[in-house]
Amino acid sequence: xxxxxxxRRSHRVAPVLALAAASALLVAGCSSSSGGKKAxxxxxxxxxxxxxxxxxxxxxxxxxxxGDTFWDIVRKGAEAAAAKDNIKLVYSSDPNAGNQANxxxxxxxxxxxxxxxxxxxxxxxxxxISKATQAKxxxxxxxxxxxxxxxxxxxxxxxxxxxxxxxxFGKRLNELGAKNTVCVIQEQGNVGLTQRCDGLKKTFxxxxxxxxxxxxxxPSVKSTISAKLKQDSSIDYVATLGAPxxxxxxxxVSDAGSKAKVATFDLNKDLTDAIKxxxxxxxxxxxxYLQGYLAIDSLWLYKNNGNYSGGGEQPVLTGPAFVDKSNxxxxxxxxxxxxx
Amino acid sequence: MTQQAVPAVTSPPASGPKxxxxxxxxRSLVVRLLARPEVGVFLGAVAVFVFFFAMAPTFRSGxxxxxxxxxxxxxxxxxxxxxLLMIGGEFDLSAGVSVITSALTAxxxxxxxxxxxxxxxxxxxxxxxxxxxxxxxxxxxxxxxSFLVTLGTFLGLQGINLAVTKLVTGNVATDDISDMDGFxxxxxxxxxxxxxxxxxxxxxxLWWLLFAALATWVLLRTKYGNWIFAVGGNKDSARxxxxxxxFTKISLxxxxxxxxxxxGMHQLFAFNTVQSGEGVGQELIYIAAAVIGGxxxxxxxxxxxxxxxxxxMFGMVSQGIVYAGWNPDWFKAFLGVMLLGATLIxxxxxxxxxxx
Numbered sequence: 091x092x093x094x095x096x097x098r099r100s101h102r103v104a105p106v107l108a109l110a111a112a113s114a115l116l117v118a119g120c121s122s123s124s125g126g127k128k129a130x131x132x133x134x135x136x137x138x139x140x141x142x143x144x145x146x147x148x149x150x151x152x153x154x155x156x157g158d159t160f161w162d163i164v165r166k167g168a169e170a171a172a173a174k175d176n177i178k179l180v181y182s183s184d185p186n187a188g189n190q191a192n193x194x195x196x197x198x199x200x201x202x203x204x205x206x207x208x209x210x211x212x213x214x215x216x217x218x219i220s221k222a223t224q225a226k227x228x229x230x231x232x233x234x235x236x237x238x239x240x241x242x243x244x245x246x247x248x249x250x251x252x253x254x255x256x257x258x259f260g261k262r263l264n265e266l267g268a269k270n271t272v273c274v275i276q277e278q279g280n281v282g283l284t285q286r287c288d289g290l291k292k293t294f295x296x297x298x299x300x301x302x303x304x305x306x307x308x309p310s311v312k313s314t315i316s317a318k319l320k321q322d323s324s325i326d327y328v329a330t331l332g333a334p335x336x337x338x339x340x341x342x343v344s345d346a347g348s349k350a351k352v353a354t355f356d357l358n359k360d361l362t363d364a365i366k367x368x369x370x371x372x373x374x375x376x377x378x379y380l381q382g383y384l385a386i387d388s389l390w391l392y393k394n395n396g397n398y399s400g401g402g403e404q405p406v407l408t409g410p411a412f413v414d415k416s417n418x419x420x421x422x423x424x425x426x427x428x429x430x
Numbered sequence: 431m432t433q434q435a436v437p438a439v440t441s442p443p444a445s446g447p448k449x450x451x452x453x454x455x456x457r458s459l460v461v462r463l464l465a466r467p468e469v470g471v472f473l474g475a476v477a478v479f480v481f482f483f484a485m486a487p488t489f490r491s492g493x494x495x496x497x498x499x500x501x502x503x504x505x506x507x508x509x510x511x512x513x514l515l516m517i518g519g520e521f522d523l524s525a526g527v528s529v530i531t532s533a534l535t536a537x538x539x540x541x542x543x544x545x546x547x548x549x550x551x552x553x554x555x556x557x558x559x560x561x562x563x564x565x566x567x568x569x570x571x572x573x574x575x576s577f578l579v580t581l582g583t584f585l586g587l588q589g590i591n592l593a594v595t596k597l598v599t600g601n602v603a604t605d606d607i608s609d610m611d612g613f614x615x616x617x618x619x620x621x622x623x624x625x626x627x628x629x630x631x632x633x634x635x636l637w638w639l640l641f642a643a644l645a646t647w648v649l650l651r652t653k654y655g656n657w658i659f660a661v662g663g664n665k666d667s668a669r670x671x672x673x674x675x676x677f678t679k680i681s682l683x684x685x686x687x688x689x690x691x692x693x694g695m696h697q698l699f700a701f702n703t704v705q706s707g708e709g710v711g712q713e714l715i716y717i718a719a720a721v722i723g724g725x726x727x728x729x730x731x732x733x734x735x736x737x738x739x740x741x742x743m744f745g746m747v748s749q750g751i752v753y754a755g756w757n758p759d760w761f762k763a764f765l766g767v768m769l770l771g772a773t774l775i776x777x778x779x780x781x782x783x784x785x786x
Contacts (some may be wrong), residue, residue, distance in 0.1 A: 156592050157707015162602040278762060301752070302761045306708050308701055309504040310748065313497045317752040320497065321488045334603070334705055345630070347493070360606055360703060428601040
């Protein structure tokens with residue numbers, strides 16, 4: 091049975107594989123040619139040579155919602171590290187905690203050499219992470235889960251303390267002489283976003299208010315922010331928690347005929363232009379590229395040299411880094427590649 | 431005008447000559463008006479308006495009304511074709527993401543090929559109409575419920591939006607096209623503002639009202655309008671009396687495609703770039719505006735003016751809560767309660783009108 095079955099299978103698989111490879115090549119060819127002037131591939135852009143260590147497989151499992159510019163940058167960082175370290179990167183994501191846990195289980199089943207995971211909802215990930223450690227797969231955390239990564243037995247953590255970032259934001263607003271700020275949350279119930287506004291409130295000496303907007307509908311974001319600015323005309327700073335919302339807030343301010351200024355958390359390439367033009371005062375960057383890069387690279391370092399970043403005791407902080415008119419020019423070049 | 435819409439629903443079952451006589455004699459103008467699908471939502475909207483007018487001082491200003499109208503118009507332009515489709519007895523769950531598909535298409539076609547943005551706008555229109563035609567054709571052809579077909583399109587488009595954008599631009603958002611040829615013209619059409627009495631209104635408000643007038647005329651004065659009511663009321667008897675059921679349904683889906691294109695173009699020219707993950711969940715808001723506006727979920731009944739007030743009510747509630755300065759933690763809860771309340775007023779008005 092084995093003899094008759096085997097040749098037939100390979101016979102059928104070969105053309106399919108060839109077709110897949112050909113279409114992959116075709117797709118790759120199309121994308122690079124149509125991309126034209128843009129330097130698209132971050133992996134080839136940022137390159138630190140290539141490791142000759144044996145090929146290993148690493149899974150990166152995040153809670154990304156589809157189409158979010160932030161997570162795209164994390165993934166590019168991870169891909170760059172993987173390309174350098176001779177790692178095969180398996181990326182998957184799901185904003186639903188239960189589904190994300192299943193994806194981690196999936197990685198365990200694949201017997202990967204390491205797992206990098208975000209802990210947006212730590213309790214839901216607890217069991218599956220202990221399964222991974224039992225299977226002797228090293229697990230590192232990134233982005234969210236700063237207060238839980240050690241408890242869950244993760245080796246290392248790369249990210250930003252959202253409360254600390256919020257506090258830094260509030261201090262900066264004090265320096266700029268702001269009196270009344272509105273903190274715009276684009277996803278009601280998101281722990282990290284709430285922590286940012288809480289941190290801001292803690293250090294900011296003026297008045298702080300929170301405003302919820304519907305993040306999946308830009309016209310609605312725009313009109314809700316301008317409604318708020320009309321309702322309270324003493325607001326002099328709008329703090330947004332994501333780059334696309336900051337750019338929309340700039341329009342809201344002009345729609346409302348307000349004099350408020352806009353500052354934000356997180357960056358993208360359009361935002362750096364807006365900082366250059368002075369439409370946006372500053373951005374607090376948690377360097378998502380660095381988070382993705384370090385998480386993957388650390389697994390390589392652990393396997394090949396037994397290293398622990400942060401000594402396995404302390405988290406490695408990637409932010410808050412401020413981007414404003416004074417340093418935007420250097421950062422803008424990187425942001426244009428979609429890596430900052 | 432009233433007689434055109436109402437018979438499609440009420441006359442076939444209860445058409446005994448005696449009863450009809452009795453009704454026309456007894457029903458006063460007020461009661462007849464109350465039985466119209468849009469009157470309930472009109473009164474609901476008035477109630478919401480009065481409520482916020484009393485509660486929120488800022489709500490009373492002209493510029494606040496402009497903001498409310500803007501929010502309402504971006505929902506309302508889509509709620510119109512969605513309502514017509516619903517009167518025709520079908521759903522479109524892909525309406526929210528296909529807005530983004532359209533905007534992404536226009537942005538990427540013009541940027542990547544370095545073309546005048548109007549080229550992108552036209553290609554996006556073709557794509558949007560094709561998506562509508564696909565939904566309609568698939569549904570008519572297979573006999574599957576539109577819920578299933580458009581759920582498939584909804585999921586498919588979500589994936590395509592993301593994957594194609596990433597493949598083409600290398601990022602999950604499109605590139606800024608605001609410095610390209612034709613941008614300012616297109617912006618003037620889809621996303622400019624005009625001033626009345628010192629208050630700046632967005633042009634989408636004008637388009638919204640224009641489309642609503644057009645839809646009302648089509649629904650009440652044309653043969654096509656009768657077809658819509660007929661296919662939504664009873665497909666088989668509509669076919670029996672010679673209504674082109676397939677054509678009507680497919681064209682209604684394409685109309686939703688047209689709406690998605692229009693709103694998509696507004697978003698593109700208002701914000702210069704588009705994020706590929708947006709739009710999810712909007713389809714429910716469009717459907718909600720249509721239902722609040724008096725369209726039946728089962729089809730065959732409704733109007734084009736109703737959804738205008740439905741969208742207006744949605745805009746008033748979501749902005750009114752901000753104008754009133756209420757604790758934002760409760761935002762969604764307020765929104766839900768007020769919408770439900772307004773819908774109940776709507777229902778009550780209709781019931782008390784038909785009971786008599």
